[in-house]
Amino acid sequence: MLWYSYKYIENNYFLVMFINKIKKSLGRILGITGYAIQYGCIAHCTFEFIGDFVVCQGPSMEPTIFSKDVIITEHVSPRMNLVNRGDIIVARSPSNPHQFICKRVTALSGDSVKTGLWSEIVPRGHVWLEGDNKHNSTDSRKFGAIPQGLIRGRVIFRIWPLSEFGFLKSSKELI
Template sequence: MNWRSIRQYALTLVIAIGVSLVIQKVAYAQIIVHQHSMELTYHEGDRLLENKWLYHFTKPERGDVVILQDPVEPIRLIKRVVGIAGDKLELRQGKLIVNGVEQIEPYISSPTFPVQVQFPIVVPEGTVFVLGDNRGNSKDSREFGAIPLSLIEGKVIARLWPL
């Protein structure tokens, strides 16, 4: 192998690594769950695929599982969007009520009770209300209120491991 071939392989490798890093930073990323707040849906150690560019073109919808920046601490959280701008949210006897309709949530592991935020609440424009699926052990909007859209990093679109 000559010097020119080595240089071409090295350049190809550098370009491939650069493109991969840009894609992970801007478009898609693999994340590992480090919390218990989304059990029964996701468990600690699960590897997920996050779409980071989707919310540049659309807004989160009710039911989306999102990765967001904690508004208080410098950590990332995984939560489910349960309320979008204009929604009226209530909690009655451990059940989530959105715009007067009791939500059927087969993915939750415990009843939903208020923590610090007073209910009913109307979700302000430019924000979403998020809850963990493990409602008994979740730091979520019941504690810190509605989340500005600017704190949402992306949407979970697939579980990579375990399948």
């Protein structure tokens, strides 16, 4: 009988140790998962509400921004309606909502824009966008003024290529 109780205690000891190891491992896994979820939420909120990275495509903003340049945009100004003439912005394309465009704001609500032979007034709540490379740009001259709600962010900084690293200031001379 003594042998049986010793064997029972020994088996329980190993069982308890095994369960403790599982608890410890699960605790670590859940802890790491918790941190990953927290940091994922922080990253999502940062990229959605504060700013993010954008890789520009196409020649429409040359010579200011070239294709494959990586830029940083901030999302606060568009949400506060603080976009000004000369600002470079990233917006949803009015012709293809799954695509983003990078253009310069050339006119705001109420401004008159010359489009060929006649002038057009930019409607309330809209902006007029044009690329710096006017001969190779699909912009407001083709699709008209775009609603301010389509603006995703204002370009503030170029991080790639490193030779062009630095702030991108709004330029009123190009307007």
